Amino acid sequence: MPQASREIQRRLKSVRSIKKITRAMELVAASKMRKSVSRVVATRPYADAAWRMVMSLIPKTNPSLHPLLDERKVRKAVIVVLSSNRGLCGAFNLNVIHKALQLLKKEGWRDDQVDFITFGKKGAQILASLKRPIIADYPKNDVTASISEILPVSNEIIEGFIGKKYDEVCLAYTDFRSSLRQEPRIRHLLPLAKPSRFLGQVGEAPATDGKDVSEYLFEPSKNEVLEALLPRLIEVQVFQAVLESEASEHSARMLAMRNATDSATDMIDDLTFAFNQARQASITAELAEISSASAAVR
């Protein structure tokens, strides 16, 4: 067989095996996605309820009561970027980092005012290549099973904020809306005393629950309850964001792999067509040679 069709056949073979791989990766991502989606949906009511509880308390609470409520001029801010450990998930990681960098512009922060904390390898790699200051890079498990895995991150931001290392803490994550739609988002975590800035978030609901309550009774004391409740809230929010990001990651990967599989299928069709044409051309050429040879002999 002539050179051209052999070449085509070689390419066909490699595209076919690529298709097999991407197809397998799509299936793996789909099953991981199902798992992480069921987890994210299960924890949403709790995160929402915790958020509402705190939001209904904050407007009635004196910000000086707890260090996490302390609103001050922003000298140093930190953005926690939640990303994935692995690539091949489309623009998932780039989107969330883009969103984080947009925030800088929106808030009018200078580059040297903002530090980054990364959770997930890819985000750390991209930010490092952009020469952004990463002050901490926490290793992320591929599957975050329990809230204890994010405690190092939440402890760092809580301590950093109370120790006045940072004056504002934001969380950049990807919100899972559906398996086809994920949205990179920013959540202002600290200080907690800025309820207006929390509007337009996951599970959005007006912070007030039903009737207006003038004053809550705290038992045993306001301080003691806030002392326990606020750090817990931060943990829950970070955990929820991690779960949202994970579900988004797997759906993004599934989609990316499905697209790759589809392109491979198209390519196989094109190559098969080209191959058949080349084969037919060589047969026709051979036939023409044979018939012309026999005509010459006669």
Place this chain on the structure above:
Amino acid sequence: MSTFTFKIVTPERVVFESAVQKATLPTNTGEITVLPQHIPLVSRVIPGEIRITDAQNTEYLLSVSGGFVQVHPGKIVILADTAEMSHELSEERAHDAHERAKKILESKAGMTDRDVASMQVLVDKEMARLKVARKHKERGIRGGLLK
């Protein structure tokens, strides 16, 4: 009979949500009973049992391992670390887990104060589960005899 909405959520699921007449829960200032028209309140929940009576006068038992409670007008929300309905608990399993946790706590070998504290919480939590499971069993037998 006037009722209010009772809701208890854990990071895993919404354990129970319904209209109830009365809810009794353990807080760190002692056990409190919430009735309709209770004043707005925020408090910490400690490991123990929660008893609720719904609109049909059925009493439910739950075990809880700590968290927060917020009483709104006409609504009570509990954010629990973990919580189970009594019928989801098995007495034997609760008993075993409680024994195990106690043993580890007693040995204390190579544990920091923090570990000991978290083990103590675990023991309390299993204790609460055990109590609720036992109560549920007793009631089950009594209920059976009445039929």
